[in-house]
Amino acid sequence: MKNKIINKIGVNYKMAMKDMNDKEKMQKLIDKLTQDLSSKDKEIVGYLNKIDALEEDILRLQKLIPGEASKIKSKREKPEDIFDPDSTSAIIIKDLVKQFDDVTAVNGINLEIKKGELFGLLGPNGAGKTTTINMLVGLLNPTEGTAIVGGYDVKRDLSKIKEMIGVCPQKASVYKFLKGRENVELFGNLFEMDKKVLKERADRFFEASGLKEASNRKAKGYSGGMIRQLNLIIALINDPEIVFLDEPTVGMDPRARRKTWTFIGDLKQQDKTVILTTHYIEEAEALCDRVGIIDYGELIALGSPKELMKKHDAKNLEEVFMKITGRRILEGV
Amino acid sequence: MIQRVLALVKMELLKLIREPANLFLNLLFPAILTLVFGLAFGGLGGGDSSLFNTMAPGLFAYACIFLIMTVSMSFTDDRENGLLKRINVTPTTSTQFIGSHIITNLFIAVLQLAIVFLLSLLMGFRPSVDVFGVIMAFIFMLFLSLCSVGLGLITATIAKSAGAATGISFIFILPQMFFGTFVPLTEATRVIAAFLPSYYVTEAITTIFNGVSPFAVEILMQLGIIALMSIGIVILGIFLFKKYGKV
Numbered sequence: 320m321k322n323k324i325i326n327k328i329g330v331n332y333k334m335a336m337k338d339m340n341d342k343e344k345m346q347k348l349i350d351k352l353t354q355d356l357s358s359k360d361k362e363i364v365g366y367l368n369k370i371d372a373l374e375e376d377i378l379r380l381q382k383l384i385p386g387e388a389s390k391i392k393s394k395r396e397k398p399e400d401i402f403d404p405d406s407t408s409a410i411i412i413k414d415l416v417k418q419f420d421d422v423t424a425v426n427g428i429n430l431e432i433k434k435g436e437l438f439g440l441l442g443p444n445g446a447g448k449t450t451t452i453n454m455l456v457g458l459l460n461p462t463e464g465t466a467i468v469g470g471y472d473v474k475r476d477l478s479k480i481k482e483m484i485g486v487c488p489q490k491a492s493v494y495k496f497l498k499g500r501e502n503v504e505l506f507g508n509l510f511e512m513d514k515k516v517l518k519e520r521a522d523r524f525f526e527a528s529g530l531k532e533a534s535n536r537k538a539k540g541y542s543g544g545m546i547r548q549l550n551l552i553i554a555l556i557n558d559p560e561i562v563f564l565d566e567p568t569v570g571m572d573p574r575a576r577r578k579t580w581t582f583i584g585d586l587k588q589q590d591k592t593v594i595l596t597t598h599y600i601e602e603a604e605a606l607c608d609r610v611g612i613i614d615y616g617e618l619i620a621l622g623s624p625k626e627l628m629k630k631h632d633a634k635n636l637e638e639v640f641m642k643i644t645g646r647r648i649l650e651g652v
Numbered sequence: 653m654i655q656r657v658l659a660l661v662k663m664e665l666l667k668l669i670r671e672p673a674n675l676f677l678n679l680l681f682p683a684i685l686t687l688v689f690g691l692a693f694g695g696l697g698g699g700d701s702s703l704f705n706t707m708a709p710g711l712f713a714y715a716c717i718f719l720i721m722t723v724s725m726s727f728t729d730d731r732e733n734g735l736l737k738r739i740n741v742t743p744t745t746s747t748q749f750i751g752s753h754i755i756t757n758l759f760i761a762v763l764q765l766a767i768v769f770l771l772s773l774l775m776g777f778r779p780s781v782d783v784f785g786v787i788m789a790f791i792f793m794l795f796l797s798l799c800s801v802g803l804g805l806i807t808a809t810i811a812k813s814a815g816a817a818t819g820i821s822f823i824f825i826l827p828q829m830f831f832g833t834f835v836p837l838t839e840a841t842r843v844i845a846a847f848l849p850s851y852y853v854t855e856a857i858t859t860i861f862n863g864v865s866p867f868a869v870e871i872l873m874q875l876g877i878i879a880l881m882s883i884g885i886v887i888l889g890i891f892l893f894k895k896y897g898k899v
Contacts, residue, residue: 456741478743486741492734494663496670501663508659509742537670553738 409434409561409592410455414464417450417616424450426616427464432594432609437587439607440596441636443644447616448596449489452563455594456486469561482510485559489566489596491543491550499525499534499541499549503556510557517556524552528578544575551579561592568602580606604636614644656744660752661759667726668760677722678760679767682715686768690775708768708777709857710834712789713850715764716796717828719757723804724817726753727893732813750890754801761797765790779861788866792853792875798882799849805889809896849885852878 410432417425425447432438440448453459455466457477465472471479493502500521507517525534528548533541538549551567564583568576576599583606586593597603603610604624612620612627620627620643624636633639668674689711694704730736739749769786781789803824811817831841832850845851856874860866 458737458740478745481741481743484741486738488734488738490734492738494667494735495733496667497663501666505659505663506738506742509656509739509744511655511743557742 407433408467409436409469410594411467412451412455412464413466415451415454415461415466416463417447417454417459418462423616425454425461428613428616428618430611430618430621432592434592435587435590436608437583437593437595437606439603439610440594440613441600441603441610441640442596442613444598446613448613449565450616451613452486452565452594452596456484456563457481483560485554485557485562487551487554487562487564487567489569491546491570493538493546493549493553495539496537498537499530499545502538502549503534503552506553507556512557520556520558521552524555527582528552544571547571548575548579551582555582555586559591562586562594564593564595566596566598568597568599576602600637600640601635610636612640612643619643653748656748657752657755660744660749661756664726664752664756665759668756673725674722677718679763681718682711682764682768683771685714686711686771686775690772690777694775694777704772704775705777705779705861706858707834708772708779709789709861710854711772712765712768712793712857713796713833713854714829715768716761716793716800716853717825717833717850719760719797719800720803720807720824721818721821723753723757723801724807724811724821725814727805727808728811728817729814731808746890746894750801750805750893754798754886757797757801758794761793761800762790765793780863781861785860785866788860788871788875789857792856792878795875795878795882796849796853799878799885802882802885802887802889805886805893809889809892849878849881852881 408431410430412428412430415425415428416423428447428451440451442448450459454461455468455473457473457480461474465474467473468480469483471477473480494505497505503521503524504517507521512520521534522531525531528551530545530548530552533545538546541549547567547570551564554562554564567583568579571579580602583593583595587606587608595603595607607624609621609623610627611618620639622630624639627639628634628636631639631642633642668678689707690704693707727736730739779785804821807817807821807824811820827844828848828850829835831837831845832848833854837845852874856871856878859868859871864871
């Protein structure tokens with residue numbers, strides 16, 4: 320279609336060149352050409368509308384056919400067109416898809432997180448938050464698409480990525496038979512940290528978290544909140560550039576949660592990039608520079624808490640969350 | 653790399669000391685077993701010491717076979733508690749992680765053998781062996797413990813929980829206990845025994861303790877067989893656990 324129009328313009332242009340001296344003929348040619356272009360333009364718009372409608376149909380069908388969701392994607396929007404990777408990007412997610420048998424947990428997420436940003440990943444249970452993080456830290460292989468973490472591709476350079484990240488898993492994972500300090504030292508040694516630096520950092524974290532006294536006791540005797548704090552200390556012991564915090568404050572009492580918020584806020588002060596998933600929307604609102612809301616494996620909203628509140632005419636982020644995810648439930652998406 | 657492996661070995665050894673189930677299965681159980689068998693069949697208990705002399709090499713293998721259970725329990729337990737995932741997001745490679753398990757279990761095997769050997773001597777076991785023979789017996793036991801680590805990994809691949817691992821590990825433990833240690837073999841069970849690592853180890857150690865040179869051809873052949881078996885089982889275990897172990 321496009322070539323036909325170009326050819327026609329070429330032919331008309333050549334004719335026009337011959338009749339350059341005949342102004343009347345020239346004007347007629349210009350009018351005719353404008354008419355042609357206008358009709359072709361309408362034709363093209365018509366086709367594009369049809370393509371859009373077809374794509375929407377395909378997307379609707381994708382939801383109905385298990386296992387097919389990730390196979391068809393928009394051809395018009397390539398990640399290269401969206402992203403401009405530069406040194407200010409900590410994480411670039413390109414068309415990320417994760418399929419488990421017939422369930423699409425993550426469905427074509429595109430996202431860019433800047434260095435030093437505290438980014439909140441929100442979403443209802445089973446929305447795909449943890450699966451996304453697991454792909455970024457190398458625990459899961461993407462079915463399609465990829466992600467660049469700290470300048471390295473998760474599909475090729477996992478070992479480089481693992482040296483610069485810290486992960487606080489949703490399920491507090493510590494060795495119960497080890498003392499708090501032994502747990503921290505074990506993971507510090509797995510990052511091949513200098514013994515002196517490791518001790519200093521461990522001391523600082525235990526002091527700041529209020530676990531100093533308990534650090535020489537076996538984790539078996541810790542309360543749920545203390546275990547979660549130890550879980551967080553282990554994630555930060557290697558002074559990571561990029562920190563993934565998956566529901567770090569679940570099960571903490573309000574005081575411990577506030578303390579952890581201070582911890583997370585300090586990371587921002589140190590120019591660390593933090594990716595935080597949480598169910599506590601007020602936590603994201605208080606801490607995050609930007610948030611992304613995931614539902615059914617898709618990124619359905621992105622922006623700073625203020626931007627999202629303004630856009631959705633909401634008093635707080637929780638209202639935004641309920642409006643977006645609630646509407647999708649009602650629409651049966 | 654060494655810092656990582658040493659840290660993991662230290663953690664595993666602390667687990668051995670601090671977890672009662674591990675301590676019992678790895679160190680107390682072989683000791684109790686030796687004492688019970690010694691009292692029942694050894695000269696100290698008034699029994700026929702020559703019978704205990706025949707049984708003692710099998711007891712060494714017995715202790716080592718139970719490593720299958722502790723290794724599989726350790727892996728499944730760590731997996732259930734999310735610790736394998738946690739280690740997986742550090743720069744530690746799977747070779748370093750499994751390597752640390754192998755080193756720890758070789759160390760435990762040496763401890764077990766020392767305990768069983770000393771207690772057997774106490775209970776009237778009198779092997780006609782020189783220092784080279786004892787060293788060779790230790791080498792055989794190390795290969796058997798390597799087999800146990802591999803079989804433990806295979807068990808952990810199949811088992812969904814630490815409890816299930818305990819039960820499933822008996823698939824590998826029982827045949828080795830009955831057809832590969834001191835229980836007399838029939839024509840039929842000898843065929844089964846040919847596939848069991850403990851059979852070759854018990855045979856070799858019994859021969860060595862009967863005064864045959866540890867460098868005799870038959871001993872070296874058995875060493876070759878157990879070495880190949882252990883390497884094959886460990887490689888298979890690592891492959892299966894990495895592929896299907898849901899780390």
